[in-house]
Amino acid sequence: MNILCLVDFKPGLGDHWLWNDLPECNDRVDFIVAQPALNWLPGPGKVLGYYPAFVWLGVRAWAWMRNHPCDRILAWEGKNGLALACLRGLFHRQVPKMVVVGYSHRGLATVVPGLIRFAMRFVDRMVVFTHREAEYLPGTLKMNPERVVFCPLGAYDIQQVKSSSERFPNEYIYSGGRSYRDYPTLVQAMDGIECSLIINASLKDTVGLPARQNVHRLGMVPLDEYWNLIKGSLFTVIPLKDVPFAAGLIAILNAMAAGKAIIVTRLPGSEDYIEDGQTGLLVSPGNVSELHEAIAFLLNNPEERARLGRNARRQYERFYTMEAFSARIHSLLENL
Incomplete structure (x- = not known):
């Protein structure tokens, strides 16, 4: 053709x-x-x-x-x-x-x-x-x-990307993306979490967010650095607004390719790619307490993080390369 x-x-x-x-x-x-x-x-x-x-x-x-x-x-x-x-x-x-x-x-x-x-x-x-x-x-x-x-x-297999020598010095949770993200809910959910959160997003998407000591806003970084941020994280969080169309799918698939546990807002679109409790955790839109509990759960259960990440990677290899x-x-x- x-x-x-x-x-x-x-x-x-x-x-x-x-x-x-x-x-x-x-x-x-x-x-x-x-x-x-x-x-x-x-x-x-x-x-x-x-x-x-x-x-x-x-x-x-x-x-x-x-x-x-x-x-x-x-x-x-x-x-x-x-x-x-x-x-x-x-x-x-x-x-x-x-x-x-x-x-x-x-x-x-x-x-x-x-x-x-x-x-x-x-x-x-x-x-x-x-x-x-x-x-x-x-x-x-x-x-x-x-x-x-x-x-x-x-999505591309980000495990094939050469890791950067410069990484965030301590353990961190990763979140990022521009389209239809609900960062206010995520920042509120980080209250009382004893781990750093890195948000990789444009300034206009994070303007007005309350300052928290454990939340770091990087702005949009180059593609290879973005992939390495995902690979170096403990797990990823993808907070989404309640919209009827596809949102956050590349972020979901990149986290799956990296073999990371994922917390993502429960929407019809995300449910097509993430099975709750098997390849990630789904939380209700705009629910601060539910998101906080999911973050705390993964932080306190490294074996569960690893299991979800392995399952996500296998699912990526089967369907989403x-x-x-x-x-x-x-x-x-x-x-x-």
């Missing part, structure tokens, strides 16, 4: 993204990359600083396909495929087949739902990473349920 990928990250020289993990595959893969967008702009600022990059991505893809043979289009996340899907609709084009991987119904999708419904009529498959989204999105977007597919996400994820996506593309 000749496959055109629409993404918002720039693959390095010789990098074929998912196809790096498909060595037997003979597909030709081309990339069109969205120009840098100002994601930090609030509300109306995104109209000028963020969304135009993805509109232009669709226009470039449309022009590219006029001169290049293409069997499939793969857009990573809805933002990278929306403009091209609209162009397909305006010109009544439904070839080549188009797949949007990692669609999440939030942001612009909730502001202009009519536009999204129109565009998705010209998308052949929408891949979501949670069962709940596969259940409610067909009704929300007026799509045939067969066109919305649940496909478990995958990049090789497994790439094979699932490739099979979907082939079977359209």
